[in-house]
Amino acid sequence: MKSQYQNRIELLQGTLDLLILQTLLWGPQHGYGISQVIRTQSGEVLQVDTGSLYPALHRLEKQKWIKSEWKLTEKNQEAKFYQLTAAGRKQLAEERSRWEQLSDAIGAVLKNPVIG
Amino acid sequence: MSIFHRSQHDRDLDAEVQSHLQMAAQDRLERGEPAHDARDAALREFGNVSLVKEATREIWGGSTTERLLQDLRFGARTLRKTPGFTLVAVLSLALGIGGNATVFSWVQAVLLHPLAGVSQSDRLVAIESVMPDGEYHTSSYPDYKDFRDQSHAFSGMVGVELVNTDLRLQNETHFQRDWGEIVTENFFDVLGVHAALGRMFGPADAHGLNSDPLVVLSYGFWQRRFAGDPTVIGKTIEMDRHSFTVIGIAPRGFTGAIVGIAAEYWVPMMMQPAALPGESMEERSPTFIHIIGRLKPDASLQQASSELHTISARLQSQYPANSKNVGVYVCPLWEAHYGLQAFLLPVLSFLMIVVALVLLIACANVANLLLARATVREREIAVRAALGASRSRLVRQLLSESLLLALLGGGLGILLAYSATNWLMFFLPPAHLPIGLPLGIDGRIVAFTVVLTVLTAFVFGLAPALQTSRPNMNRALQEGGRTASASAGRRRLRNLLVVSETVLAVMLLVGAGLLVRSFRAAEASSPGFNPSNVLLTAMDLRGNGYTGAQAAAFYDRLIQQLRTVPGVQAASLERWVPMWFTGRGYTRPTIEGYTFRREEDRAIDYNVVGQEYFSTMEIPLLRGRDFSQRDSRDSQLVCIVNESMAKRFWPGQDPIGHRLNSWDRWWTVVGVVKDIKYHSMNERPESFLYFPFSQDTSGTDANILVRTAGDPMQLLSAVRAQVHAIDAGATIIDSDDLSGLLSVSLFTYRVAATLSSILGLLGLLLASIGLYGVLSYSVSQRRQEIGIRMALGANRKDVLRLVVSAGLKLTLLGIAAGIFAALIFSTALRSLLFGVRSTDPATLVAVAVLLLCVGLIACYLPARRAMAVDPIVALRHE
Numbered sequence: 001m002k003s004q005y006q007n008r009i010e011l012l013q014g015t016l017d018l019l020i021l022q023t024l025l026w027g028p029q030h031g032y033g034i035s036q037v038i039r040t041q042s043g044e045v046l047q048v049d050t051g052s053l054y055p056a057l058h059r060l061e062k063q064k065w066i067k068s069e070w071k072l073t074e075k076n077q078e079a080k081f082y083q084l085t086a087a088g089r090k091q092l093a094e095e096r097s098r099w100e101q102l103s104d105a106i107g108a109v110l111k112n113p114v115i116g
Numbered sequence: 117m118s119i120f121h122r123s124q125h126d127r128d129l130d131a132e133v134q135s136h137l138q139m140a141a142q143d144r145l146e147r148g149e150p151a152h153d154a155r156d157a158a159l160r161e162f163g164n165v166s167l168v169k170e171a172t173r174e175i176w177g178g179s180t181t182e183r184l185l186q187d188l189r190f191g192a193r194t195l196r197k198t199p200g201f202t203l204v205a206v207l208s209l210a211l212g213i214g215g216n217a218t219v220f221s222w223v224q225a226v227l228l229h230p231l232a233g234v235s236q237s238d239r240l241v242a243i244e245s246v247m248p249d250g251e252y253h254t255s256s257y258p259d260y261k262d263f264r265d266q267s268h269a270f271s272g273m274v275g276v277e278l279v280n281t282d283l284r285l286q287n288e289t290h291f292q293r294d295w296g297e298i299v300t301e302n303f304f305d306v307l308g309v310h311a312a313l314g315r316m317f318g319p320a321d322a323h324g325l326n327s328d329p330l331v332v333l334s335y336g337f338w339q340r341r342f343a344g345d346p347t348v349i350g351k352t353i354e355m356d357r358h359s360f361t362v363i364g365i366a367p368r369g370f371t372g373a374i375v376g377i378a379a380e381y382w383v384p385m386m387m388q389p390a391a392l393p394g395e396s397m398e399e400r401s402p403t404f405i406h407i408i409g410r411l412k413p414d415a416s417l418q419q420a421s422s423e424l425h426t427i428s429a430r431l432q433s434q435y436p437a438n439s440k441n442v443g444v445y446v447c448p449l450w451e452a453h454y455g456l457q458a459f460l461l462p463v464l465s466f467l468m469i470v471v472a473l474v475l476l477i478a479c480a481n482v483a484n485l486l487l488a489r490a491t492v493r494e495r496e497i498a499v500r501a502a503l504g505a506s507r508s509r510l511v512r513q514l515l516s517e518s519l520l521l522a523l524l525g526g527g528l529g530i531l532l533a534y535s536a537t538n539w540l541m542f543f544l545p546p547a548h549l550p551i552g553l554p555l556g557i558d559g560r561i562v563a564f565t566v567v568l569t570v571l572t573a574f575v576f577g578l579a580p581a582l583q584t585s586r587p588n589m590n591r592a593l594q595e596g597g598r599t600a601s602a603s604a605g606r607r608r609l610r611n612l613l614v615v616s617e618t619v620l621a622v623m624l625l626v627g628a629g630l631l632v633r634s635f636r637a638a639e640a641s642s643p644g645f646n647p648s649n650v651l652l653t654a655m656d657l658r659g660n661g662y663t664g665a666q667a668a669a670f671y672d673r674l675i676q677q678l679r680t681v682p683g684v685q686a687a688s689l690e691r692w693v694p695m696w697f698t699g700r701g702y703t704r705p706t707i708e709g710y711t712f713r714r715e716e717d718r719a720i721d722y723n724v725v726g727q728e729y730f731s732t733m734e735i736p737l738l739r740g741r742d743f744s745q746r747d748s749r750d751s752q753l754v755c756i757v758n759e760s761m762a763k764r765f766w767p768g769q770d771p772i773g774h775r776l777n778s779w780d781r782w783w784t785v786v787g788v789v790k791d792i793k794y795h796s797m798n799e800r801p802e803s804f805l806y807f808p809f810s811q812d813t814s815g816t817d818a819n820i821l822v823r824t825a826g827d828p829m830q831l832l833s834a835v836r837a838q839v840h841a842i843d844a845g846a847t848i849i850d851s852d853d854l855s856g857l858l859s860v861s862l863f864t865y866r867v868a869a870t871l872s873s874i875l876g877l878l879g880l881l882l883a884s885i886g887l888y889g890v891l892s893y894s895v896s897q898r899r900q901e902i903g904i905r906m907a908l909g910a911n912r913k914d915v916l917r918l919v920v921s922a923g924l925k926l927t928l929l930g931i932a933a934g935i936f937a938a939l940i941f942s943t944a945l946r947s948l949l950f951g952v953r954s955t956d957p958a959t960l961v962a963v964a965v966l967l968l969c970v971g972l973i974a975c976y977l978p979a980r981r982a983m984a985v986d987p988i989v990a991l992r993h994e
Contacts, residue, residue: 032136036143050136051168054129058175070131075142079135080128 016048016056018099021084021092024066028083030073031057057082065091125176129169137162167500174509187516194517201489202521205482208882209525212475213572214532217557217565219467221537224561225553226376226457226464227450232554233370235308236410241417242452243273243407243424246443249719252453256403257385259431259439260300263407266427269420271412272306274299275385275405276373282659282847283381284354285341291354291659291847294337295550296381297372298388304332306410307373313338314349314364322386325397330384331360335368337380355383356659358390371552373408375449376456378552400431400438406454409446421446456544456553463543463867470624470875477620477882479576482521484613484886486577490584497584510585518577519570526569533557533565543867579609610890611926617886618930618971619937621879622963626938627945628869628876629959630952635869637951638862643695644792646734650854651828652693653835656817659847664813665749670842671809671818675726677838678822683831686732686823689809691724693819694794695858703805706777710765720761721794722805724812730756730789732821740772740787743808753811756787761803776805783807797862798950821854828853868948880967883930884974891923892978899985907987919979920972927971931964938963 023029023037034057035048060066065088071081084092137158144154162168173186195202231237243263245255255263257275264273277298282291304316312335321328331353333342342348352359360383372379388397411420428444450457490497497510537555544551657667671689678687692701704718712718727743730736738759747754755776762771771785791801809818824831832851839846895902902915942954952959 030135030139031132032139050162051164051171054132054168054172055175058172062175073139075139077135077138077142078131079139080132 015099016052017060018092018095019046019048020053020056020060020082021065021088021095024082024084024088025092028069028071028081030079030081032079034082060088063091064088125173129172133162133165133169164499170500183512184516187513188520190513191517191520195520198489201485202524204885205485205521206524206528208478208481208885209522209572209576210528210532211878212471212478212529213522213526213565213569214529214536215471215474216568217529217533217561218536218539219464219471220564221533221555221557221561222460222540223464223468224558225540225555226460229554230375230449230455230457231307231371231373232552233309233367234373237449239411239413240307240449241409241411241420241446242449242454243409244445244447244453245403246445248441249717252445254403254454255405255407256400256438257388257397257405258400259403260405260407262431263409263424263427263444266430267409267420267423269412269415269423270409272302273407273409274303274306274373275407276300276303277385277388277404277406278374278377278379279383281356282656286352286354291845293656293659293847293849294380295377296383297374297379298383298385299373300385303373303382306408309366309370311364312367313346314362316364316366317382317384321384325386326390328384328386329358329360329390330363330387331355332364332366332382333362334366334370334372334378334380336378338365353381356390357661358387360387369554374406374455375452376460376551376553378550380550400435406452408449417446417448456551460540460543467871470871473620473624474875474878475572477617477879479572480613480617480620481882481886481889482518483576483580484610484617485889486518486580487583487610487613488889488892490580493584501585507585511581514581514584515573515577518581519573522569522573522577526565526572529569530557530562530565533561583609607894614883614886614890614926615930615933617879617883618927618967619934621876621883622931622934622967623938623941624872624879625876625963625966626935626942626959628872629963630942630945630949630954630956631865631869631872633952633956633959634948634950635862635865638797638865639859641797641951643797643858644735644790645694647855647858649824649826649828650732651822651824651831651835651851652854652857653820653822653839653851654817654849655820655839656847656849657843658816660843660845662816664815667816667818668809668813670846671726671820673842674820674838677841678820678835681831681834681838683824683826683834684822685825686728686821688729688732688821689726689818690729690821691809691815691818693854693857694723694792695796703778705783705805707765708775708777708782720803720805722807724807724809724815726809726818729806729821732823733792735792736790738788738790739770740785742787743806743810745810747808747810749811749813753781753783754786754808755783756789756806757785758789758791758804758806760791760801761805762788764803778805797865864948865950880970883967884970887923887926887971888974888977890926891919891975892981894922895919895978895982898982902982902985903987906985912983915983915985916979919982920975923971923975923978927968927975931967931971934967935960935964 019038020034023034029037031050031053035050035053038046038048057066057068061068061082064085066082067085068080068082070078073079137155140158140161141154144157145151149157159165170190229237231240234240243255245253245259247253254277255275260273260275264270267273278295279298280293280295283294284291301317301319301322304310305318309316311332314332316332317328317330321330333348338344338348348362349364351362353362354360366382371377372382385397409420411417424444424446428442431439432442450461452458500513501507501510534557537557540553540555541551655671657670662670675687675689678684701723702719702721705720725743727745730742739762740756743754743756757765757771765771766774771788774785775782776785777783789806791804793799794802794804820835822828822831822835835851836848839848902918905918906915938960939955946954
């Protein structure tokens with residue numbers, strides 16, 4: 001049990017929004033699907049807590065970056081599908097460049113040899 | 117509309133979560149897990165469904181009311197899970213809030229809106245005469261007219277005289293005594309009271325003295341005596357041998373203009389000489405009218421007051437004979453010196469303080485319980501905070517739980533107030549007065565209770581909510597909520613609450629102890645006469661058409677007859693009953709050979725008594741003789757003084773033979789009797805005079821005293837028979853056992869003692885619940901520590917000492933501070949105390965010991981649990 005917890009990385013506030021928007025870039029997806037995609041694509045490292053996922057989805061929808069629609073899945077189940085809006089795409093681009101800046105900056109700090 | 121939206125959102129979210137769970141379970145099924153396990157695993161993986169839903173709903177916000185409703189729903193769930201806590205909290209709040217609502221309903225009925233059926237009663241003011249000795253008094257009819265006609269601040273001014281006359285309906289043989297009001301003709305116009313049936317009299321009905329024998333009846337009187345018969349209009353009523361025509365019925369609930377006293381009929385002022393013979397409408401003295409003015413919309417009380425002072429000054433110089441040094445006093449109706457409110461104001465002030473204290477204790481207690489519970493809920497709060505609930509959100513949530521508790525308590529409280537509102541009668545002396553107060557629960561009281569309830573929720577809920585909503589998340593989550601111990605700040609707050617509860621309980625109990633001791637002392641002390649085995653019969657022959665002299669002759673004959681009745685040991689009569697609430701006489705005599713100092717109070721109370729009065733009442737005669745058959749109207753006028761009066765005016769001399777002048781006549785002292793209690797048990801010795809019935813013909817009323825060996829009520833029918841043998845129509849007002857009446861005169865002590873005992877015990881109960889709560893939680897939190905100590909060799913005694921000493925420290929601190937506070941507080945009780953000092957050490961020690969014992973029990977129960985801790989079990993949790 002313990003090892004599993006250690007491998008999990010808690011998502012920083014705001015990062016989850018980025019991941020959701022990114023996931024939706026490939027097409028409409030429901031909540032369960034989004035959590036599965038993030039988990040698989042992160043190599044099982046990122047576990048999305050439903051207690052964070054659903055509030056995030058609803059928040060994004062409220063901000064009109066995504067919109068939702070009830071549809072049938074390929075397995076013929078009713079599910080609420082989210083998809084990116086035009087505003088959402090713009091937001092994704094912004095968040096992404098911010099993330100890359102942040103990531104580069106942190107990377108630069110970490111690459112410097114420790115003095116002392 | 118938005119509520120509808122809300123539920124649509126909710127349904128949508130439910131469906132979304134369900135579909136998530138289904139898909140997750142489906143995936144697991146396809147991976148080959150058994151159906152049952154797949155579903156469970158999906159649920160487990162998902163986490164706490166309701167918490168997720170709540171966190172998501174949070175995003176959508178919604179209006180404040182929706183959030184509140186949602187918070188309340190959540191609060192209700194939480195409260196249902198802990199029924200014991202909820203019950204204790206709701207009950208203590210119900211007591212606190214209910215007590216306040218009840219007392220407020222009384223304040224409302226007595227002080228704020230006492231005159232039912234009167235429009236805009238807050239614009240009414242009382243106008244009283246101030247006698248040269250500073251006493252507040254009624255005014256004369258000419259004074260009333262001058263005030264009315266010369267002032268400009270009033271839109272109307274009425275005069276009211278309270279009367280108690282004998283009434284007889286058209287076809288009745290016996291008179292019945294009822295209270296009513298003789299009122300100026302503009303009375304109903306100025307008060308804004310309209311007839312329920314027929315019409316009210318008005319200024320147009322005033323044609324001159326005794327020319328308009330009209331009467332308006334109260335709704336209650338009409339229902340009782342005429343069974344609500346609408347043809348009553350035009351019928352006549354006989355009142356003191358005069359016929360009055362019924363012209364109207366007052367609206368239901370209207371009881372007249374004297375607060376608290378329910379008038380049954382109203383007669384125009386011009387009929388005053390007929391309704392109440394002997395009082396003059398032209399003289400400025402004596403006075404008999406209560407004046408009530410209605411302020412103009414733009415006039416202030418100050419304006420009205422200064423205007424009336426100007427008029428009064430003019431009257432003083434204009435009529436020096438009667439109006440010299442007679443001032444005027446204007447005040448809101450509730451401050452008037454007559455009526456029930458004058459009597460109830462101190463009682464209500466005391467009660468208001470007391471119920472506020474009880475509510476504070478209840479708040480402290482519930483706050484304490486909430487804090488104790490917060491320790492247990494720390495993990496839940498931490499999880500919710502981790503899920504993104506903001507601090508303000510958590511505070512709101514916790515506060516709405518408090519609000520729910522307060523609402524339940526308030527609801528129960530208003531039911532309590534509803535059933536308790538008539539208990540006000542418990543605080544009224546059982547005088548022979550019809551009490552009429554608009555008691556009951558109306559919209560204003562409900563509004564007051566709602567505001568109080570919400571306020572209460574904040575008072576007891578805010579501190580715990582602020583404390584609880586700031587959990588140490590890491591610790592709470594990591595430790596799994598099992599051993600989370602209360603933070604130092606929270607513990608301090610709870611200790612402070614317990615100590616203040618103890619302080620309040622000590623104060624209440626010391627007050628109760630002092631008052632109970634006072635009651636006991638008052639009950640045990642002698643009034644100076646022997647009230648046992650005496651039957652008292654109140655009579656007044658005025659309604660039967662007797663003059664004072666005729667009445668005196670009647671009573672003389674009656675007493676002679678009564679002495680012959682078997683079983684009667686002694687019989688006599690008196691005008692006023694000592695220690696009773698109604699009536700007293702006083703005179704300002706000139707004493708031969710004595711000069712009053714300038715500031716000395718010249719008024720001396722007196723009573724008019726029959727022969728053998730002192731032996732009937734068993735008041736020792738110290739010198740001289742009793743009144744006798746020789747003392748007639750034609751012989752020398754005589755009086756008897758009490759010991760205090762003899763010492764005051766004739767120190768070192770024999771008072772017998774000295775003279776004093778009252779009512780322009782000289783009276784010779786023929787005897788000295790021992791002092792008795794005249795007005796109340798804790799009065800100081802005062803001068804007192806007795807005049808003989810045979811020489812005083814000013815009144816038609818008397819109280820007949822009959823002493824017997826056994827139960828005085830046995831003589832009831834014999835006394836009545838003797839009365840009616842002399843005059844079949846003679847009016848007997850009432851008969852009662854004198855000692856029963858006197859025990860009633862202890863009612864102030866009894867009320868104070870009973871009430872404060874109930875409140876003191878309540879305070880004690882609440883404080884011990886508080887102490888118990890704090891200690892049991894501290895024990896449950898320190899389980900491991902206790903386990904370790906025991907594993908390291910501490911025995912049960914050590915554990916007991918550990919827990920009990922913690923609780924004892926709080927109790928002792930509370931007792932010490934409480935005694936200190938009580939010493940300050942109890943000086944305020946001084947006027948209610950009798951035979952006991954406000955610093956009575958016995959009471960203080962008894963209260964301290966009682967609290968210590970209760971504190972020990974409250975400590976012992978949790979301590980026993982702590983001793984039962986099995987170190988193995990306690991440590992295994994680590």
